[in-house]
Amino acid sequence: MSNTSLITHLRFVGFAMPQLEEQRAFYSKEWGLTEVTEKDGVYYFAAEGSPEPYVLRLRKDDKKRADVISFGTASRSNVNLLAELLKLDGVKVIHEPCELSTPGGGYGVRFFDLDGRVVEVSAEVAPREHRELASGESIPARLSHCVVNSPNPQATVDWYEKYLGFRVVETLHIHGRTLMWFMRCSHPQHHVFAVGNGPHVAMHHVSFDMRGIDEFLRGVGRLQRDGNELIWGPGRHQTGDNAYGYFQDAAGNTVEYTAGMSQLDDAWKATEGDLSDPAVLDVWGTSNAWGEHVMRSHFNTPDEGLFVAPPL
Numbered sequence: 001m002s003n004t005s006l007i008t009h010l011r012f013v014g015f016a017m018p019q020l021e022e023q024r025a026f027y028s029k030e031w032g033l034t035e036v037t038e039k040d041g042v043y044y045f046a047a048e049g050s051p052e053p054y055v056l057r058l059r060k061d062d063k064k065r066a067d068v069i070s071f072g073t074a075s076r077s078n079v080n081l082l083a084e085l086l087k088l089d090g091v092k093v094i095h096e097p098c099e100l101s102t103p104g105g106g107y108g109v110r111f112f113d114l115d116g117r118v119v120e121v122s123a124e125v126a127p128r129e130h131r132e133l134a135s136g137e138s139i140p141a142r143l144s145h146c147v148v149n150s151p152n153p154q155a156t157v158d159w160y161e162k163y164l165g166f167r168v169v170e171t172l173h174i175h176g177r178t179l180m181w182f183m184r185c186s187h188p189q190h191h192v193f194a195v196g197n198g199p200h201v202a203m204h205h206v207s208f209d210m211r212g213i214d215e216f217l218r219g220v221g222r223l224q225r226d227g228n229e230l231i232w233g234p235g236r237h238q239t240g241d242n243a244y245g246y247f248q249d250a251a252g253n254t255v256e257y258t259a260g261m262s263q264l265d266d267a268w269k270a271t272e273g274d275l276s277d278p279a280v281l282d283v284w285g286t287s288n289a290w291g292e293h294v295m296r297s298h299f300n301t302p303d304e305g306l307f308v309a310p311p312l
């Protein structure tokens, strides 16, 4: 089963929170991103191995929220096409397709998804000069995927299928209840986005790809030595075959170091996993158990910015 999504990859995620200085310190000194610039109170962070001008943006706000989730598309005509489709269906567009003034520029449209998250789709963003990470370098190479919580998960999945052309590659169940829907875009990476069955709308986690398994483990170890709590890991999910180590940022958002995610071929078929089998959660068997503590971290606190456009 091939894929015809308009979306090529996840570009960046934006967070706002009261504790901006602690958050800047976490992402640059602990997590290993590079703070590249500040503009109008928004701080931009790049991953050393990624051509994206930034993979994370932070902004101070009284409210804790996800400011924006941004995806790439191949052309400005795709941006225009998507905007027309959204408007025809009455989806709330925050701004029409336009030249972007954020680092790297480009051409993009911004809109609310059905739960009120802010989504941006852009093309022609100028790449950043980047480099191959060295062997053993335990900092993120690139952004991998993000996962959102929704109290209306099936409707959210349907929405992303309809408008962004994502396709469900795997669902995870326990005792007959579906907990997760993993979705791909046009890139063969197993998933770029996923929807979790959560109690409220919130970011579930944002995942950063490390150079390889060795660098992943070194990163997980380095963060723990620095006093960061490893919430869940290190293990390797059967879904996507990716290694995982989950931590929390300074505002309590869950962030993941990952490595080794599988790539789908044209013959891929949607699969199902049963979470009562511990090997589905962790094929290595090295991780701490999945339980209340992990779920609470992944549920996050309710997003306080739904259906409100961030100032930038």
Ligand SMILES: [Fe+2]
Pocket: 145, 147, 205, 207, 256, 258
């Ligand atoms: Fe993940």
